[in-house]
Amino acid sequence: MVPKEKLTEQLHRIVSDPGRILTKETDLVSYGYDASFGFYKPDVVVQVKSEEEVAAVLKIANKLRVPVTPRGQASSLSGGPLPVDGGIVLDFSQWKEKLVIDSEDMVAVVSPGVITADLDHEAEKYGLLYAPDPGSSHFSTIGGNLAENSGGPRCLKYGVTKDYVIGLRVVSPQGEIIRTGGRTVKNVTGYDLTKLIVGSEGTLGVITEATLRLIPRPLASHTVMLIFDHFVEAAKTVTRILTSRIQPAKIEMMDQASIQAVEAFKPQGLPVDAEAILLVGLDGHPAAVADDAARISDIAKKMRVRSVKVDHSEAEARELWMARKLVSPAIAAKKPTKISEDATVPRSKIPDFCQKLQDIKKEYQIDLVVFGHIGDGNLHPNIICDKRDREEMKRAEQAVEAIFKAAIELGGTLSGEHGIGTMKRAYMPWELTPQELDLMKRIKMAWDPNNILNPSKIFPVAGPKLVQSR
Amino acid sequence: MNEDPREKLDYDATFSCIQCGSCLPACPTYKTMGTETQSPRGRINLVKMAAEGKITLDELKEPIDLCLGCRACERVCPTHVAYGRILESAKVAIREHEQLSPVKKFQEDLYYNQVFPKKNVMGAGTNLLWFYQKSGLRRLAEKTRLHHLLPECISTFEEILPSVTSPVRRHRRPSRIAPKHTPRFKVGFFTGCIMDALFDRINDLGMRLLAAGGCTVAAVGGQTCCGALHNHGGRTQQARELAKQNIKAFETESFDYVVNTAGGCGAMLHEYPELFADDPSWKARAEAFAARSIDISELLARLDLPLQKEIRRRVTYQPSCHLTNVQKVVDEPKQLIRSVRGIDFRELDNPDFCCGSAGIYNVVHFDESMKILDVKMADVKAHDPEIIVTTNPGCLLQMKAGIEREGLQDHVRAIHLIELLAEACGLEDGVKK
Numbered sequence: 001m002v003p004k005e006k007l008t009e010q011l012h013r014i015v016s017d018p019g020r021i022l023t024k025e026t027d028l029v030s031y032g033y034d035a036s037f038g039f040y041k042p043d044v045v046v047q048v049k050s051e052e053e054v055a056a057v058l059k060i061a062n063k064l065r066v067p068v069t070p071r072g073q074a075s076s077l078s079g080g081p082l083p084v085d086g087g088i089v090l091d092f093s094q095w096k097e098k099l100v101i102d103s104e105d106m107v108a109v110v111s112p113g114v115i116t117a118d119l120d121h122e123a124e125k126y127g128l129l130y131a132p133d134p135g136s137s138h139f140s141t142i143g144g145n146l147a148e149n150s151g152g153p154r155c156l157k158y159g160v161t162k163d164y165v166i167g168l169r170v171v172s173p174q175g176e177i178i179r180t181g182g183r184t185v186k187n188v189t190g191y192d193l194t195k196l197i198v199g200s201e202g203t204l205g206v207i208t209e210a211t212l213r214l215i216p217r218p219l220a221s222h223t224v225m226l227i228f229d230h231f232v233e234a235a236k237t238v239t240r241i242l243t244s245r246i247q248p249a250k251i252e253m254m255d256q257a258s259i260q261a262v263e264a265f266k267p268q269g270l271p272v273d274a275e276a277i278l279l280v281g282l283d284g285h286p287a288a289v290a291d292d293a294a295r296i297s298d299i300a301k302k303m304r305v306r307s308v309k310v311d312h313s314e315a316e317a318r319e320l321w322m323a324r325k326l327v328s329p330a331i332a333a334k335k336p337t338k339i340s341e342d343a344t345v346p347r348s349k350i351p352d353f354c355q356k357l358q359d360i361k362k363e364y365q366i367d368l369v370v371f372g373h374i375g376d377g378n379l380h381p382n383i384i385c386d387k388r389d390r391e392e393m394k395r396a397e398q399a400v401e402a403i404f405k406a407a408i409e410l411g412g413t414l415s416g417e418h419g420i421g422t423m424k425r426a427y428m429p430w431e432l433t434p435q436e437l438d439l440m441k442r443i444k445m446a447w448d449p450n451n452i453l454n455p456s457k458i459f460p461v462a463g464p465k466l467v468q469s470r
Numbered sequence: 471m472n473e474d475p476r477e478k479l480d481y482d483a484t485f486s487c488i489q490c491g492s493c494l495p496a497c498p499t500y501k502t503m504g505t506e507t508q509s510p511r512g513r514i515n516l517v518k519m520a521a522e523g524k525i526t527l528d529e530l531k532e533p534i535d536l537c538l539g540c541r542a543c544e545r546v547c548p549t550h551v552a553y554g555r556i557l558e559s560a561k562v563a564i565r566e567h568e569q570l571s572p573v574k575k576f577q578e579d580l581y582y583n584q585v586f587p588k589k590n591v592m593g594a595g596t597n598l599l600w601f602y603q604k605s606g607l608r609r610l611a612e613k614t615r616l617h618h619l620l621p622e623c624i625s626t627f628e629e630i631l632p633s634v635t636s637p638v639r640r641h642r643r644p645s646r647i648a649p650k651h652t653p654r655f656k657v658g659f660f661t662g663c664i665m666d667a668l669f670d671r672i673n674d675l676g677m678r679l680l681a682a683g684g685c686t687v688a689a690v691g692g693q694t695c696c697g698a699l700h701n702h703g704g705r706t707q708q709a710r711e712l713a714k715q716n717i718k719a720f721e722t723e724s725f726d727y728v729v730n731t732a733g734g735c736g737a738m739l740h741e742y743p744e745l746f747a748d749d750p751s752w753k754a755r756a757e758a759f760a761a762r763s764i765d766i767s768e769l770l771a772r773l774d775l776p777l778q779k780e781i782r783r784r785v786t787y788q789p790s791c792h793l794t795n796v797q798k799v800v801d802e803p804k805q806l807i808r809s810v811r812g813i814d815f816r817e818l819d820n821p822d823f824c825c826g827s828a829g830i831y832n833v834v835h836f837d838e839s840m841k842i843l844d845v846k847m848a849d850v851k852a853h854d855p856e857i858i859v860t861t862n863p864g865c866l867l868q869m870k871a872g873i874e875r876e877g878l879q880d881h882v883r884a885i886h887l888i889e890l891l892a893e894a895c896g897l898e899d900g901v902k903k
Contacts, residue, residue, distance in 0.1 A: 022505065030512040033489055075490055329550055
């Protein structure tokens with residue numbers, strides 16, 4: 001282990017502003033967590049603001065074999081920015097100067113610390129849209145979104161983060177500066193390293209700049225709320241909508257437990273005896289979205305919907321979405337700890353998956369609410385618990401395993417959009433064969449032979465499966 | 471004091487933070503200082519760490535001291551973490567832990583025990599201020615640093631202090647005003663200490679506006695400082711005593727409302743019940759008081775004000791954080807500004823970003839406060855207003871300081887919402903240059 005002083009001294013030679021190298025105890029403990037579980041204290045935090053600084057820091061770290069963990073604003077739900085093995089936290093949150101929109105090429109060029117919603121806000125001034133909209137878009141950095149390949153509700157129509165990245169500047173673990181892709185939508189020159197880096201959770205290289213694709217911003221939007229007596233009818237309606245030549249931007253679902261939680265928290269007049277609510281978001285030409293809204297109402301009525309509400313103004317749309325927005329605070333009001341899962345199944349398996357979830361809820365006696373992006377099979381089963389209650393946490397842990405198992409058995413995946421990080425690494429062998437895992441490990445070894453970049457992520461390690469300590 | 475001061479930390483409340491990071495963009499000190507340590511999520515984590523003995527209370531002090539207490543984080547928090555409560559608990563713990571040096575203790579005692587709660591002392595201080603402004607002593611005082619005799623917050627901001635009303639005029643204010651017709655509401659008027667000492671003219675206008683809108687207004691005797699500064703300073707016991715005195719004072723008559731003109735005071739009045747968590751009988755009285763306590767804008771927005779005069783000015787509005795985040799009064803002040811004919815109202819891009827005044831923050835943490843003010847003024851300048859409307863005396867002083875700092879004093883002025891409305895109602899030439 002390298003002495004802390006020696007490391008810090010070398011870092012001071014790279015970063016001119018001493019205020020951007022943090023070593024005080026209060027600072028170190030402030031960079032040891034994210035929105036998932038687990039707490040690990042780094043030895044030093046460096047707030048980088050240029051590619052040269054990143055390259056120089058990585059060169060030293062690689063030479064001294066010091067772990068380096070890139071971090072945006074630490075909103076990760078999978079443990080991506082946790083400095084599990086100590087060492088250096090590279091904080092990108094303060095590097096947000098570059099945000100250039102080129103409306104002719106229809107791209108945005110951004111530095112890694114730019115907040116995702118700020119990027120979309122800037123694009124809006126040119127009549128353009130940055131489509132990926134993770135729930136954290138108002139406080140997560142684009143660098144973090146790229147590393148985790150974030151999703152979001154709008155992915156149903158527009159796809160995920162990786163579908164909007166056409167070029168990157170990346171620093172390798174050896175401190176070399178490389179470019180991937182470029183400024184064109186079409187580019188088949190060589191291996192597609194862009195797509196390899198996006199979603200690699202900061203384990204292969206550090207993104208220092210991204211060129212992102214923008215698309216024309218839809219003119220209008222509409223929201224339809226559908227309330228169902230039975231969950232199965234809601235699930236069938238989703239399929240019916242999508243096979244009726246309608247492409248909603250998003251279809252969100254709240255299950256009965258979510259509805260009841262919201263009504264107990266801040267009554268919105270939702271029926272607590274309904275098994276599911278669907279919120280369908282449409283965007284596009286005003287005439288088209290109005291027509292789609294009407295057609296969805298008709299379809300739902302044939303599917304024995306209990307009630308249909310279509311918005312007539314932006315205020316009404318906000319009101320309809322309020323129900324969905326209140327789910328998180330409502331469940332947090334019940335108990336403080338929330339285990340937010342994002343196991344995802346093929347769309348056809350959603351009714352089966354939801355049945356399984358109800359069985360798991362009963363079997364392990366857990367408080368479980370299910371909501372999320374039903375349109376693309378990416379549900380969010382949330383276990384509500386209290387991490388101070390060890391016995392309850394044990395049951396929660398078993399329930400989480402059962403959820404993973406159910407999703408994989410139904411042909412789904414461990415994680416739709418949050419990433420593996422530390423939270424799900426133990427379960428990788430459930431979904432991947434030894435050969436597949438080994439190939440991934442060999443890619444990691446080729447890029448980072450000294451294993452300094454975001455170590456202890458993605459791949460299974462010895463020890464307890466779930467990290468809940470604090 | 472045998473109890474470990476760390477017991478005072480609200481450890482349980484820290485568990486409701488899910489560390490999602492939603493609060494980061496809302497926090498002024500996170501923006502200007504740029505570290506997680508100086509963010510709401512960071513501070514909650516540090517309180518938890520201190521409670522678990524992983525950091526010391528000495529280490530906790532700096533990040534807690536540097537928090538503005540604006541509570542913008544509470545408004546954006548998806549899980550409604552009681553940040554204000556966690557913050558106050560940390561202040562109490564740190565204060566108990568600290569062995570105050572005798573000098574510091576004397577100074578603090580002077581402000582908190584002698585100056586703020588005692589209206590006559592505050593009045594005397596203000597009279598002195600008036601006297602020395604008028605007599606030319608001010609220049610002498612600046613040279614001899616005589617102004618250090620005045621409370622520090624007054625001396626630091628004396629550049630931008632209002633011309634204080636002469637004591638004779640000040641005390642001529644009637645304590646009760648009745649409307650011309652049958653009154654719509656019976657209103658108790660909370661004058662506040664700093665507000666009344668420095669901006670008593672605004673309080674006068676406020677009472678007259680309420681009367682013009684059809685209310686009987688009474689500034690009842692026996693009321694005192696709201697206790698906000700004490701509470702934010704970890705002096706809960708003193709805050710409690712002041713709260714009791716105010717509750718008693720306004721129980722003497724049956725008012726429909728108790729109206730205040732300072733967002734910061736209003737927030738404290740609103741949260742009086744929290745001071746008496748362990749005292750059911752006072753808690754009930756505090757709840758009854760808090761239920762009637764409202765900001766003047768809330769009531770004015772419901773009255774028919776005789777708005778007659780056109781004011782052709784470009785106007786922006788800097789909301790008081792505690793009005794927005796604690797009392798949750800957002801629309802009424804804007805609605806009132808818009809109701810004045812001729813006004814070109816330009817909303818700030820980021821109105822909910824604190825101006826950096828924050829009680830006595832701008833005195834105790836001057837440099838940090840000015841960095842926050844600079845962010846605010848950049849937003850203000852982008853909208854090129856002639857008038858900045860505020861709803862709290864601290865914000866009013868800070869915006870005046872911002873105007874001076876940017877060299878805009880020739881064409882921009884900061885005023886209280888009441889001054890704007892009084893001018894529009896023809897009560898006084900509050901807006902005229």
